[in-house]
Amino acid sequence: MSDSGKGRGRLVADRRYSKSRAPAKAGKKPVRRKTASKKTVRKRTSTRRRNPIVAFVIGIFAWIWRLFWRLTFRIGIVVVLLLALSVGYFYTKLPDIDALLDGRARGSVTLMDRNGDVFAWRGDQFGGVVTADSVSPHLKNAVVATEDKRFYWHPGIDPRGIAGAVRINLSEGRGPLSGHGGSTLSQQTAKLLCLGVEYDSTQWKNEAEYVQDCRRGSLTRKLKEAIYALAMEVKFTKDEILSIYLNRAYLGGGAYGAEAASQRYFGKPASALNASEAAMIAGLLTAPTTLSPTNNLERSQNRAGVVLGLMQEQGYLTPEEADRARANPAVLSEAAEAKAGGYFADWVMDSGPEFFTRKTSEDVIIRTTLDQRLQKAAEDAMVAIFSEKVREGSKAQAAIVVMSSDGAVRAMVGGRKIRVTGAFNRATQALRQVGSAFKPFIYATALELGYSPYDTVVDEPLTLDIPGSGKWSPQNYTKTFKGRVTLIEALKNSLNIPAVKISESVGRDLVIRVAEDFGFGNNIANTPAMALGSSESTLLEMTGAYAGILNGGSSVTPYGLVELRLQGETETLMDSGGGIGERVIREDAAKQLIFMMEKVVSEGSGRRARLEGRQAAGKTGTTQAARDAWFVGFTADYVAGVWMGYDDNTPLTGVTGGGLPAEIWRETMERVHAGLPARPLPMIIPEPPRAAPAPQPAPQPQQQQRRPTVLQQLLQDLLGGN
Template sequence: MSDSGRKRPPLVAERRHGSAAKKPSRATRKPAAKGKAAPKKATAKRKPTRASKKKRNPIVAFFLGILRWIWGIVWAFTWRISLVVVLLLGMAVGYVYMTLPDVTELLDGRARGSVTLLDRGDQVFAWRGDQFGGVVTADTVSKHLKNAVIATEDKRFYRHFGVSPRGIVGAVRINLSEGRGPLSGHGGSTITQQTAKLMCLGVEYDASEWKNEAEYVSDCRRGSLWRKAKEAIYAMAMEAKYSKNEILSVYLNRAYMGAGAYGAEAASQRYFGKPSANLNPAEGAMIAGLLTAPSSLAPTANLQRSQDRAATVLRLMNEQGYLSDKDTKRWQSHPAELSEAAEARAGGYFADWLMSDGVPEFFGANTTEDVILKTTMDPRIQTAAEEGLKWVFENKVREGSKAQAAIVVMSADGAVRAMVGGRRTKVSGAFNRATQAKRQTGSAFKPFVYATALDLGQHANDMVLDAPYCMNIPGSGQWCPKNYTGKHYGEVTLTFALKNSLNIPAVKVSEQAGRENVRTVASMFGIESDLAAGPALALGASESSLLEMTGAYAGILNGGSSVTPYGLVELRLLGEETPLMGTGGGIGERVISDAAARELIWMMEKVVSEGTGGRAQIPGWQVAGKTGTTQAARDAWFIGFTNEYVAGVWMGYDDNTPLTGVTGGGLPAEIWREVMVRVHEGLEPTPLPAFTPEPPKPQPKKKKKKKGLDDILNGVFNDILGGN
């Protein structure tokens, strides 16, 4: 029978391992095919016994065991210490976090205020103190400045948590490769760490704890390992407290950027005369480049060095994708240039004088406020003074000469328009020979002698005898003044004596008018220095400053009233409209009569048109003035005026070395002319306020009395008796 209808059993693979496989019965077991070996029964694998393992060297096993034990201890110690450190660090960061103020309180970190000086046209020409242009933020400054700062100072600023381990490792590697200590030189500090340092880690300046502000700043900049650790903690707390842009804003407001400028806005105004929001890539790169060394890289100190540094910053901006290749090449080939105010290097001698003498100290060098000073300075006249002085020294003075010169230009009311205190005009903080040097005035003092005489009733055409003259000086013996020429001219008018600067007539006029009266007139005109007590007073034996002398001559020009030179028009606080102070000088009380002043002006005009001051003539203008040369030609002066301006020039050596071949009528008069020609460009000539004095009335001749008979007989009788 066929079994085709029988159900086939499922095909099951033979289970080779385990007891689950069903053994076939003896009845069903088929004999193996002939010639084929029966399959071997699978046997379970046995685990190797300990004895079957290869025995390990007991010494190696011992040391490995020790190492495992040590590692276990180290690991247990390390993770516990790490946990403690993390907890302590977290507590420290948390504590600092709680002490951090609101971000708005951190934007102005100066210990001093600033002083901004405006010229007579309300344009900034100088800064003093710690300049702060106003609060800016990372969003309001030019994007080019923001990108330049990040590219230069911290390219991973927006990706780290306040501290950059990669930056620290890189800095240590660079320092070691350059032969310095690991913490010397490159610090690897992030912008956040630098901001923490600018904040002195929250420590405020205390005058009782530090000798001065410089010591406080030095302490804040220390780079010890402990200081670095505190700085890192402070930086992480700042990252937790403030946003990235807030931290960057604090940095952009507090960072010192050279030339007294604190913050991006002050630097932008200081160097380029524009808001920080309007900076182009070259200007932004220049400011960002200052952050590494603001004093030495400041463009006012070395423009070329600053431009070179800016070119490097532009390259970094290009490498980090902030500038295209085309823009980078463009701005590198057109570097940033300074504004005119920045070129003036903080106002030079005029600003120095005003800060030292023109305003109270608490509104000047030591101000804690931001102060605005409107001044009398005229930039056009200042430029004229500097250029005139430069021209004479380049064309009239031998090369290599160490002689110095000073210039003051003012209006008749004493408003100082320009001041040059030495041949180096682009300076700040230098010795000012116009205000600080006290030198003998020589014959430049003589107008005050004649002013006294005229005010007492004498006139320009009155006569004085120029002849050998001696006086006995108590305690000094006989004193005999001599004329510069060594000659005598007999009977001369006061005008002739002044225009030719004769010494003997000046002494005689002084003695006749009264030496004390001359001293009084000179001091009332503004010469505050000690005046000589002896007869040499008339010859300028006293010392005075150029500013004092020029102010005294201004008193003659304005009709005989005293003048106090001044440079301040008004003082106000930043943001305030009402001035706290007004003009500090001007015209004062009358010294001599208007008629005497006018007559003296006429006499002084003859000094220039006919006498020793001929080199000071200005085509088309009436000029009055006086030359002055001291003993041994140690000082040479020319002071004079037109109807518009008064100017004084002094020339000499700082060490009192005699000048060679120089008198007041020489180089000083030429400097005066070169300056005043430039000052009067474009002005319509106006005459001096003088009048021509009346010529002296001829004195009637005395008639000789005819001798009578009695006179003749008396004469003969006296001769016989031996009478005289």
């Protein structure tokens, strides 16, 4: 193609290079000039274009950032050094692991019954050292699953767990460190160790204050716990830290450590726990007292179900194993379920030396007189009568004591709430007026002076002038008079006036002496009203006094402690402090009194206490306005006492000693004697008086006619004789 335009030049490109940049001529090497880099050009362009004010502000922030970074780096180095020094300090203070396993400030007391079976625990129970390897794998897994699922992965503190705990606390309207703490097992162990601070009685008022100080939740305290946990992580292995935790954790019921809890609740070692039992123990770590199975088994089982779910989620149990454990929840051992002898155990602890019981620093074993079968019999009798015979909502109380004739206490119920610990014990602590239950001691005194149960006394109106008090006219319960009655009739019908007459005739001083020698309390009021039981005693003392009558007239000191020794040793440190003591009345006098008291049960005021096919003897007692009702009696095998009343001395309604107390006594003794052969009472049945014999020749000079003693003659003169 051609261009038809004329006068136009050739179609060529403009010159691309200036003269200075023209291509080098052939044969000459091109000279390369320096050019500015793109970065430099961009910087110059940017600087030229940036607003001076913006540049200033950015410069300030850049300077601040550089300063902050330099300071943070230096502070970080300082913090790391301080943390390392702190961890190193605690590391040097940590003792060997063996010294950290048992951290109790006081010892424990294990109580065994008459057969050598454990029935109660007191103090800080420690069953022995366990390790993470020696306990049941289920328990180890349950604790980790419940308390710290990342235990084997973190270095002692868990930032992820802390963040989660803060989030939960804030979502529930609490402070970031209130409630869930995000503490690892290592931190919890540090808290249990109280950061290595030992209890010092000069620094804290008591152990409770020391524990409270160790459990403080301040930010400073948590920081120290974290550092202590890091130190433990450096010194010990994970399983060693877990072992410390398993030995020191409180698990309710006075049990410290896994072994004590396992023995306490299930009667087996911690190595033998199944999944449901392990889950129950691990569940106690959250709230050991509230969730304790001896306080509320159902609540504890529900918590164990939650733990089993966590174990399944984290792969420690298969779904089938978890379902099987839920279907067979853990149940308490027989001893733990029965809580046998709560009142009895408290009494033994109170009666023993303080340095071996309430404040022991050693682990003590006490063998006692308790018979768990008899204990259950007494508890069941109490429940049966109150559920069947007492109106619902009544606040009336009762107490039961069962003992052998030598004073060995076999069962004790100190109130209607039978499964308690540390409660007010109405069998040993309540001083109550005894009413007519005192009368056997009056007749014991008369029999000791040589009188027969068939001697007579006149039941008639009586008025005595008491110095300083004026005239006193006692009344019988029925407000009627029987006329001339034998001592047997006077006792079996619980007549008041004959009891007063006999007491006054034989001498109140002698009656007081006999009663106190038998073990009846002290400070017996030396007034005519003494004969009607105006003095006070405890049920335990009364039952012990009646035991003296059964054993033939010797005094008895009730006792529950048989021997005391330190755990792991065979040497006995303390033996029984009770049993049969001095003789109070002659054996034949005691046996005649037993005969009279048998008539009380078989024919008199205590008929509701009769036992089918078995002889029993006893005495009713009802105080003024029926504020107290008693029945104390015995068979050839056991002595039992029952008291009933209100704690605030409110009068009982329609209750006398021959009523509900006699029925509780019968219910108790029928259960106590189940399976035992019937034995007769050790009594003497006196011969009834014969008709007057025919006149006899005068006695020979060498024979002397027996004359009555002064007391006998006084008795005959006052009572009309026979």
